[in-house]
Amino acid sequence: MIEKSLKQLSGMLAAKDVSAVELATEYLGRIKANAALNAFIATDEARTLAQAQAADAARAAGNAGALTGIPVAHKDIFCQQGWVASCGSKMLKNFVAPYNAHVIEQCDAAGLVTLGRTNMDEFAMGSSNENSAFGAVLNPWDRKAVPGGSSGGSAAAVAARLAPIATGTDTGGSIRQPASFCGVTGIKPTYGIVSRFGMIAYASSLDQGGPFGKSAEDCALLLNVMAGFDERDATSLQHDKEDYARDLDAPLAGLRIGLPREYFAEGLAADVAKAIDAAIAEYKKLGATVVDISLPNTRLAIPSYYVIAPAEASSNLSRFDGVRYGHRAADYDGLTEMYEKSRAEGFGWEVKRRILTGTYVLSHGYYDAYYLQAQKIRRIIADDFQKAFADCDLIMGPVAPGTAWNLGDKNADPVAMYLEDIYTLGVNLAGLPGMSVPAGFDAAGRPIGLQIIGNYFAEAKMLNTAHRFQQATDWHQKAPAL
Amino acid sequence: MLMSLSLDDVRRIAKLARIAVTDTELAATQQQLNKIFTLIEEMRAVDTTGIAPMAHAQDVHLRLRDDVATAPDRRDAFQAIAPAVENGLYLVPKVIE
Numbered sequence: 001m002i003e004k005s006l007k008q009l010s011g012m013l014a015a016k017d018v019s020a021v022e023l024a025t026e027y028l029g030r031i032k033a034n035a036a037l038n039a040f041i042a043t044d045e046a047r048t049l050a051q052a053q054a055a056d057a058a059r060a061a062g063n064a065g066a067l068t069g070i071p072v073a074h075k076d077i078f079c080q081q082g083w084v085a086s087c088g089s090k091m092l093k094n095f096v097a098p099y100n101a102h103v104i105e106q107c108d109a110a111g112l113v114t115l116g117r118t119n120m121d122e123f124a125m126g127s128s129n130e131n132s133a134f135g136a137v138l139n140p141w142d143r144k145a146v147p148g149g150s151s152g153g154s155a156a157a158v159a160a161r162l163a164p165i166a167t168g169t170d171t172g173g174s175i176r177q178p179a180s181f182c183g184v185t186g187i188k189p190t191y192g193i194v195s196r197f198g199m200i201a202y203a204s205s206l207d208q209g210g211p212f213g214k215s216a217e218d219c220a221l222l223l224n225v226m227a228g229f230d231e232r233d234a235t236s237l238q239h240d241k242e243d244y245a246r247d248l249d250a251p252l253a254g255l256r257i258g259l260p261r262e263y264f265a266e267g268l269a270a271d272v273a274k275a276i277d278a279a280i281a282e283y284k285k286l287g288a289t290v291v292d293i294s295l296p297n298t299r300l301a302i303p304s305y306y307v308i309a310p311a312e313a314s315s316n317l318s319r320f321d322g323v324r325y326g327h328r329a330a331d332y333d334g335l336t337e338m339y340e341k342s343r344a345e346g347f348g349w350e351v352k353r354r355i356l357t358g359t360y361v362l363s364h365g366y367y368d369a370y371y372l373q374a375q376k377i378r379r380i381i382a383d384d385f386q387k388a389f390a391d392c393d394l395i396m397g398p399v400a401p402g403t404a405w406n407l408g409d410k411n412a413d414p415v416a417m418y419l420e421d422i423y424t425l426g427v428n429l430a431g432l433p434g435m436s437v438p439a440g441f442d443a444a445g446r447p448i449g450l451q452i453i454g455n456y457f458a459e460a461k462m463l464n465t466a467h468r469f470q471q472a473t474d475w476h477q478k479a480p481a482l
Numbered sequence: 483m484l485m486s487l488s489l490d491d492v493r494r495i496a497k498l499a500r501i502a503v504t505d506t507e508l509a510a511t512q513q514q515l516n517k518i519f520t521l522i523e524e525m526r527a528v529d530t531t532g533i534a535p536m537a538h539a540q541d542v543h544l545r546l547r548d549d550v551a552t553a554p555d556r557r558d559a560f561q562a563i564a565p566a567v568e569n570g571l572y573l574v575p576k577v578i579e
Contacts, residue, residue: 095563098559098560099556099559190539191538191539192540192542205537205539234542234544234545235540235542300525302521302524303523303524303525306522321500328565328575335575335576335577337502340497340500340501341502343501343502344502344503347501352503352511353514353515353518356492356496356499356511356515357515359495359499360491360495360515369526370522370526373525373526373528375535375536376530376534376535376536377525377530378535378536379535380528380530380533382539415517415520419521429539430539431538432539456540
């Protein structure tokens with residue numbers, strides 16, 4: 001059952017071959033049996049089963065949608081009424097959300113059954129999941145390895161078949177990189193497609209929710225649920241509702257794939273390069289042609305991102321002060337010390353570093369030199385993508401320079417971890433959609449993801465492209481031995 | 483010119499950010515922030531004359547809506563998660579000294 005696609009599960013539910021309660025029970029059992037992976041921060045069996053019973057009742061009453069009764073795991077960043085939304089932080093470990101994020105509303109309305117809340121880097125800041133206040137998630141392919149981050153729990157949960165689908169968010173690669181490291185499919189949509197209402201903010205101009213699944217088809221179906229205009233998010237796009245699965249089977253003949261030479265330059269691991277080359281060769285067999293393109297300022301995405309994101313974070317996270325939200329220190333002398341101690345105790349070090357960085361770049365006298373300059377480079381990077389799309393339909397390359405590294409390997413040096421984001425950051429700065437598709441394994445058996453980048457609103461085309469690849473290959477069907 | 487933060491700079495930033503950094507944490511924080519700013523430095527040399535800063539991925543304009551109350555009354559739900567309430571008011575630590 002755990003290897004079935006959403007479409008198959010939906011068919012089984014409709015045919016009464018399985019009930020939502022049976023499905024939920026199966027997955028809850030797997031989550032419990034694999035608790036050592038630490039993919040979940042919280043589960044609540046009674047709530048999950050109540051939701052599954054309601055789904056079964058809706059189906060019996062003839063009120064079921066296609067996905068009614070399908071289980072889903074939610075990243076701990078989405079506010080979900082009655083559940084703790086900790087965002088991977090000690091700061092919010094007691095914060096019971098009093099309302100639902102738009103994403104949660106839509107998932108609930110579609111009849112999806114919440115299995116639990118997945119582990120993540122604190123406030124979505126990190127590329128390894130080691131910044132979670134609840135301990136790191138282990139990569140199900142190799143427990144010595146990181147699962148990637150920040151949505152590491154969601155990626156690991158889908159990889160280990162602890163959930164058929166999961167939600168995530170991607171500010172600088174936080175869906176694509178863990179999807180790559182865990183061998184699952186994930187897509188970050190065009191900025192503004194998925195509402196940020198109720199999604200705890202990290203860097204508001206970059207944050208974007210998106211789905212994880214075993215396949216592009218499953219991602220398309222979950223994206224159909226997650227996407228949609230929401231007036232409570234000022235940056236939500238008034239974009240016509242799309243069926244992201246509509247073109248899954250379209251032929252790829254004539255597809256022009258741009259290969260940015262900067263994504264294949266020095267620093268790319270040989271195993272990754274080999275897997276990406278093989279994937280491109282497969283696409284040629286499917287009728288695609290390849291174009292050499294350049295994204296000349298790729299390297300500048302790193303400093304630009306690590307100014308803009310911390311700047312926005314320092315502002316967004318000012319609300320966690322022990323009064324408006326979050327942990328409050330027990331002993332303090334005066335108001336300022338209460339703030340300082342509450343924040344020092346509640347935040348982990350990566351979050352503190354980014355707040356400090358952001359505070360500095362926004363401080364008096366430095367704004368132009370840092371924040372404004374970073375925003376100008378952001379424009380240059382976005383323009384580079386548009387120039388590239390004049391010559392190609394989609395861009396392909398690696399998601400990350402290497403595969404999952406060992407837990408602890410890059411902890412001592414935050415900058416070493418930042419450099420690993422080189423191929424994902426530009427997409428967020430430009431607001432483009434990007435996805436990761438399983439494309440092989442390195443010599444140690446750790447997964448490799450192919451990144452597909454589309455122009456604005458190209459999600460259906462990207463999912464089609466990934467789906468056709470998955471019809472021709474079986475990388476996405478490989479599951480780790482648990 | 484490569485910028486380098488002094489210990490006093492780090493203390494000042496921490497103060498602005500309202501994050502207590504102990505004396506023992508200060509040196510390591512300084513070292514890591516300086517590494518981050520060394521990375522950021524790469525960006526500062528780029529000639530961006532005439533380039534308009536990009537604040538957002540999409541050219542979004544703030545929407546206007548009719549001036550009617552749309553938020554439901556959730557007072558009880560919000561009070562229920564506060565650390566302390568009394569007579570329907572939120573109790574906070576003393577803020578005026």
